[in-house]
Amino acid sequence: MNTELITASFIIGILAASIRLATPLLMAALGEIFTERAGILNLGVEGIMLMGALSGFLGAFWTSNLWIGVAVGMLTGALFGLLMGFMSITAKTNQVVAGLGITIFGSGLSTLLFRLTFGLRTTPPSLDIFPTLRIPLLSQIPGIGPVLFEHNILVYLTLILVPVSSFFLYRTRLGLAIRAVGESPDAVDTRGLNVSLVRYLSVMIGGALAGLGGSYLVLGSLGLFWTQMTAGRGFIAIAIVVFSKWDPARALLGALVFGLASALQISLQTLSVPIASELLLMLPYIITIVVLVSVSRRAEFPSAFAVPYYRGGEK
């Protein structure tokens, strides 16, 4: 192991990479917070991220406009959220299995559409990603500057999304309504609010953000699409939500932990430490289990979590 490589710039590199790697997880986790706060468990995040990645790729590839890619990715995510909403709110099916179905459907459909569009090629189609946006002055600060202020626009927007989500959840009427339908849907119903509508809205917000997370992988990070490219990030995002206690600020913390784990794993490989790369690749998944276990025992899920709402007399 080459210890000379561990310098200040190396550590700065790892921290900056942690933020970049945390971004797609954070997007999906924020979305799932909205969904779960409204009382719906959407385990389809993985499939929705894959669909977001594919549609983001296609949108940007065909229009040569990255922002259209982002919009298409979010729209596709919202539509898949709508599908999850139909399964859980209207059809009142088992949400775990519905989520699995959506994950299997989304991962199959994204692969199929990609193959039908581009066929098998020796060089996969690629596109230029969002450029790095150095924030003037701030990026000059030694240490902090390159870690925090040398990213692409999607990273900054996601970081801003954290306080925005908190404000929305805790300080707006709609946020209150979302939290209320997850805790006590009958009370919301008696106040004359439409429980189903609020839940549909929440699960669609969740889908749109998962779709954004998927399209970030393509448009903000890799410039390519491949089968199963999310590699479990959808499930990791759900674990982050449990860790976050359904709070956006804590989700940021959770996402950074996983970002750091992934960044460490990658840099240990480049340092050629005497550990097989396959074992290093396990690290994020092992950490997910450890974190999930450490928080789950005392986790207080929303009271009406994963319970369909029947109005009086229905059923």
Place this chain on the structure above:
Amino acid sequence: MTAISEQIRHIKWRAIWRQVYPAALSLILALVIGGLLLLVSGRDPIAAYQSLLSGAFGSSNRFTETLVKMTPFLILAISVSISFRCGIWNIGAEGQLILGAVASTWVALSFSFLPPLIILPLTMIAGIIGGALWSGIAGVLKAYFNANEVITTSMLNFIAVYLLAFLVNGPLKDPEGFNFPQSALIDSSFELPRLLEGSRLNIAFIVALILVVAAIMYWRSTVGFRTEIVGASRRVARHIGLNVNWTIVLVTLISGGLAGLAGWGEIFGLHFRLIEAIAIGMGSLAVVVALLGELHPIGMVVSAFLFAALVVGGNAMERSAGVPFALVDVIQGVIILLILARSYIFRARAS
């Protein structure tokens, strides 16, 4: 004879039909949706499905290949169904199969001096233990730490895939394998006997059918009953004095053991060595086969056969008609959603 016809008269055909036709309808609808996707993208769905059908049933060889594929699907579906009926959403069949394959191969390679009559049961047990330990992790974490099993089993799948990659590129790599990521071959005397000359159909298929009978008996046993009570309501189960946590652990151990057994069958009946691709896609297929079979042992025989045909035919379709195999994955997802929403769809139609 009269006894049999008496038996047949007692079968509740209408009840069976009520169970079967939503599943059949879901399958047909999913195939239609898949066909529409092909049509929109400018492919010929009829030609695609024709090549799929001839790929699965076109010759006696294709047909036995379908039965070969059916073997792990059926075992994994039984494994998954036991968890599901207990309300444990174990999606870790893929990882558990890998661990079963790894454990049994390791035993066969390390004790190759033993006679086949000893090694076969020994490797079988090793496979069962390998799979059971892997799922047992998720079971213990679920029962005693309230950790969501969908997330833990999915993470364990990824870890198992990397573990397998590590082993076949490292400690278990075949020294004479021209640097391919695979283990050495097991001794040829350990290979499971073939059922038909010139086909790959082997004893593992019989093992799968025996497991169907075992599953039917399981659901009539006290343990099976306990499994279903815990699945129906944890609260009720606690109230009547059942040890819910232990039941959860036990059920995950049984599930994982079965998945490990499927891994054993794949190694000793088919591949004869560890390869990286041993379990690809098996996890989601197990879930779909179990759900389409209504979690019933006989139902899953039918759905495992149908999906084996889809997979074998789908591979042929990719080769001959150039239609991506991913179509089969899409059909899987659509079937799950349709099966789940069936009661809503049918209720809506009735009213």
